[in-house]
Amino acid sequence: SVESVTPFALERIIQNGKFQVLDTQFNPNLEFDINNYFKNTFGMTVYQKESVEEIILSFTPLQAKYFKSKPFHEYEIINENDKGLLIKMNLIPNYELIRKLAGMGNGVKVIKHQSLEKKLTDYLSSALKQYQ
Numbered sequence: 438s439v440e441s442v443t444p445f446a447l448e449r450i451i452q453n454g455k456f457q458v459l460d461t462q463f464n465p466n467l468e469f470d471i472n473n474y475f476k477n478t479f480g481m482t483v484y485q486k487e488s489v490e491e492i493i494l495s496f497t498p499l500q501a502k503y504f505k506s507k508p509f510h511e512y513e514i515i516n517e518n519d520k521g522l523l524i525k526m527n528l529i530p531n532y533e534l535i536r537k538l539a540g541m542g543n544g545v546k547v548i549k550h551q552s553l554e555k556k557l558t559d560y561l562s563s564a565l566k567q568y569q
Contacts, residue, residue: 479510480533487529493549496522500544509537523548535560 475481477489493515496504501522516523528534530553538545539560547554 477527477529478531479528479537480531482531482533483529487531489527489529490550490553492526492528492530492547492553494524494526494538495546495548496524496541497544498522500541503544530556539564 474483498519498521501517504522504524510526510528512524512526514522515525530550535553535556538547538557547557
């Protein structure tokens with residue numbers, strides 16, 4: 438079942454400085470659709486109990502160029518002009534998304550999704566406090 442899926446960072450699973458290869462056989466779940474499982478998530482964290490939310494982001498013109506050249510998730514353009522880019526995404530807000538947006542600094546602003554905006558501002562405020 439999907440509830441029993443746990444993604445692992447295989448590059449981090451090391452025992453005694455080496456990968457350990459076992460003689461056991463892996464039997465894949467042929468009913469599991471990985472693309473559907475991660476469809477509305479950024480990163481590897483899927484919160485099964487969280488719902489998909491409509492998120493609207495605004496990018497500065499410079500950040501819009503970076504985002505459009507390498508988007509981190511499916512999106513729909515709401516508006517684009519010389520002042521920037523406004524997009525809509527359907528995602529489950531998670532910690533990895535907050536970190537991604539925080540990494541864009543003042544190049545991105547959450548326009549719609551109040552709890553994501555609060556989590557992002559709390560994250561950025563906490564980071565800033567380390568330097569005050």
